[in-house]
Amino acid sequence: MRVQLEPAWVLAVRPYRETSALVELFGQRHGRVGLVARGVRSGRARQRGLLQPFQPLLVSFSERGELGTLGAMEAAGAPVPLRGEAVFSGWYLNELVLRLLPRRDPHPQLFGHYAAALAELGGARGGASLRVFEKHLLTELGYGLQLPEPLEPDAWYRFDAEQGLRVAEPGPSSYRGASLRALADETLDTPESLRDARRLMRAALRPHLGERALRTPEMLRSLRAVKRAARGQA
Numbered sequence: 001m002r003v004q005l006e007p008a009w010v011l012a013v014r015p016y017r018e019t020s021a022l023v024e025l026f027g028q029r030h031g032r033v034g035l036v037a038r039g040v041r042s043g044r045a046r047q048r049g050l051l052q053p054f055q056p057l058l059v060s061f062s063e064r065g066e067l068g069t070l071g072a073m074e075a076a077g078a079p080v081p082l083r084g085e086a087v088f089s090g091w092y093l094n095e096l097v098l099r100l101l102p103r104r105d106p107h108p109q110l111f112g113h114y115a116a117a118l119a120e121l122g123g124a125r126g127g128a129s130l131r132v133f134e135k136h137l138l139t140e141l142g143y144g145l146q147l148p149e150p151l152e153p154d155a156w157y158r159f160d161a162e163q164g165l166r167v168a169e170p171g172p173s174s175y176r177g178a179s180l181r182a183l184a185d186e187t188l189d190t191p192e193s194l195r196d197a198r199r200l201m202r203a204a205l206r207p208h209l210g211e212r213a214l215r216t217p218e219m220l221r222s223l224r225a226v227k228r229a230a231r232g233q234a
Helices: 084-098 108-120 126-141 175-184 191-209 215-233
Strands: 002-016 020-027 031-037 057-062 068-073 156-160 163-168 173-178
Touching: 002 084, 002 191, 020 057, 020 084, 020 215, 084 108, 084 126, 084 156, 084 191, 084 215, 108 126, 126 175, 126 191, 156 175, 156 191, 173 175, 173 191, 175 191
Parallel strands: 031 068
Antiparallel strands: 002 020, 002 057, 020 031, 057 068, 156 163, 156 173
């Protein structure tokens, strides 16, 4: 099957043989696809500069077996200008898609949520955009959060991977109802709602990620530790 001008984002690129690369893309119509980009690492390859994370693309490719072959491609817009820790947030989105979405499983709505999250990562709503994307990702996988009804803003709730959210006593493993409502409404405009949403989404994703931890959060924690050590020696 040949696919023409599929809107897509690059999730990962790694070397393959002498001049080629293995590319993982997130396409609007075809979901996650694995492709061989032949000769892309040669000095004359025009495509190499486009095969970068956060660069919107239009790609053509042929599918044959587990890995397809990348054909022509062109930029579909300017790269998303991520700087500093926002780059790690973008890598985190890519890692989630790579770990949790099977290949060739179309998710056009999630594709839109991915693009929206990338656009917000460098701004004031960067943290909120991560939590909202995680929520939509779980919904697309069939594990969407079911909020209790009625949901009391001043009540507290505990999350269980099998039973969902249940009324609980206040504590370090509980979430305020107002935070749950903010996550459902995708507002998350207070520090408390952001903290609760981050803890809740981490707990909700854990059963689906398995025992192997995500690399990007570990990399960010290591970077922050190095910065703190450098400030202490200054």
